[in-house]
Amino acid sequence: MRILGLDVGTKTVGVAMSDEMGWTAQGIETIRINEERNEFGFERIEELVKAYNVDSIVVGLPKNMNGTIGPRGEACQLFAERLRERLGLEVVLWDERLSTMAAERFLISADVSRKKRKQVIDKMAAVVILQGYLNSKQ
Template identity: 70%
Template structure:
């Protein structure tokens, strides 16, 4: 069963998909979104769901370090609720505290340039969110 992981930001959504056995996460792409114009990339997410035959979606839930939920957490929850409504698939919120920072650290250690980091950081964060979920299930 394939599972999709999403790192929802204010300008982009990082996308990762598991292998068929649900063991490993691979970053797929970064979808540009525009909250002000109400363009959230739901159509592209639906295309990827169909292409990879995804059966479950994991959405990163950015909680504050004191476990409270701020504006980004509320936005991610609303995004997840809309996906559930549109696609009819199970959508699980997954604590993603520090996933983007961890992805940034990995890319810095690999000496990836700032320009290239910007292009891959969101899908890498989505991979880390999804891999965390997959590891908890196995």
């Protein structure tokens, strides 16, 4: 049972994968997307789903601090729905408030340079999202 975790941004999608037991999340890659051209990385996500034999997908849902859903959250809901239709898998939306900040703090504490942090922040945010989901299941 593998679960794919996604942090969907405006320019990239951070990708994380669970281990086969569903206990830990590891960062896999960052997929470049272009919303204006309707390029959302679905082909690459489908490749990863097949390669890792993924059972379900967790998509981070960016809520406002008061719990409401704004334009970015609506875009993530649409992204999740399109994934569900395309792949026929369970797609769960997971509250991702502060996931990028948590990833940033982790990388700073690990003394990762600013340049390197910029390259991996979305992947790390996907790890934070997926690990939160996995922890809720245990």
